[in-house]
Amino acid sequence: GAVVSQHPSWVICKSGTSVKIECRSLDFQATTMFWYRQFPKQSLMLMATSNEGSKATYEQGVEKDKFLINHASLTLSTLTVTSAHPEDSSFYICSAPAVGAGDTQYFGPGTRLTVL
Amino acid sequence: GNSVTQMEGPVTLSEEAFLTINCTYTATGYPSLFWYVQYPGEGLQLLLKATKADDKGSNKGFEATYRKETTSFHLEKGSVQVSDSAVYFCALSPLRSNDYKLSFGAGTTVTVRA
Numbered sequence: 001g002a003v004v005s006q007h008p009s010w011v012i013c014k015s016g017t018s019v020k021i022e023c024r025s026l027d028f029q030a031t032t033m034f035w036y037r038q039f040p041k042q043s044l045m046l047m048a049t050s051n052e053g054s055k056a057t058y059e060q061g062v063e064k065d066k067f068l069i070n071h072a073s074l075t076l077s078t079l080t081v082t083s084a085h086p087e088d089s090s091f092y093i094c095s096a097p098a099v100g101a102g103d104t105q106y107f108g109p110g111t112r113l114t115v116l
Numbered sequence: 117g118n119s120v121t122q123m124e125g126p127v128t129l130s131e132e133a134f135l136t137i138n139c140t141y142t143a144t145g146y147p148s149l150f151w152y153v154q155y156p157g158e159g160l161q162l163l164l165k166a167t168k169a170d171d172k173g174s175n176k177g178f179e180a181t182y183r184k185e186t187t188s189f190h191l192e193k194g195s196v197q198v199s200d201s202a203v204y205f206c207a208l209s210p211l212r213s214n215d216y217k218l219s220f221g222a223g224t225t226v227t228v229r230a
Binding site: 032042044046095097104105106107110 | 150152158159160161162165205209216217218219220221222223225
């Protein structure tokens with residue numbers, strides 16, 4: 001099946017720094033990718049839709065200047081958490097729709113961000 | 117809007133017990149319905165799906181039937197194993213082209229004891 005990778009798998013940073021998380025579709029092209037945030041023992045909350053070659057679409061309540069998304073190619077989307085603070089600590093997950101079966105999504109393994 | 121309500125856990129079972137996780141949804145039209153599973157330390161994986169009323173999705177001994185009349189998609193397995201310990205998420209996707217946003221339930225943590 002299709003594979004979506006994320007890098008890094010975990011990161012620890014100091015408050016005030018920026019962190020970039022990569023999401024790659026390894027064996028298929030994805031014009032759209034999704035970014036989710038998952039708090040401990042809670043469900044996934046959609047943050048934004050990443051669109052190749054155009055601006056990302058953010059869900060209500062998500063700060064677009066805080067969570068910068070770039071989808072520069074058909075296999076790569078990046079999420080940059082700018083000026084991170086401890087409340088940004090979370091599990092960030094990306095997904096991409098399957099080719100020809102868009103209602104099925106492939107998920108990355110997630111990135112654990114801890115902001116000290 | 118679209119929403120998914122899922123049975124709260126945690127659920128603890130003995131091996132070979134019967135498992136049911138209830139899921140109901142609210143949506144405009146007829147969405148696609150999914151169960152995703154998240155094993156410890158791993159990302160979400162699609163377990164099964166159904167795209168229209170009365171469809172039955174099945175995989176790894178799990179089944180779920182798309183019930184339009186009760187807007188439900190309950191997950192069942194007749195005999196669970198320790199390896200089924202995971203978090204299970206019910207989800208829906210609207211049946212509109214180019215809109216593949218998933219709405220997730222809260223997740224149900226299942227622990228199977230030997």
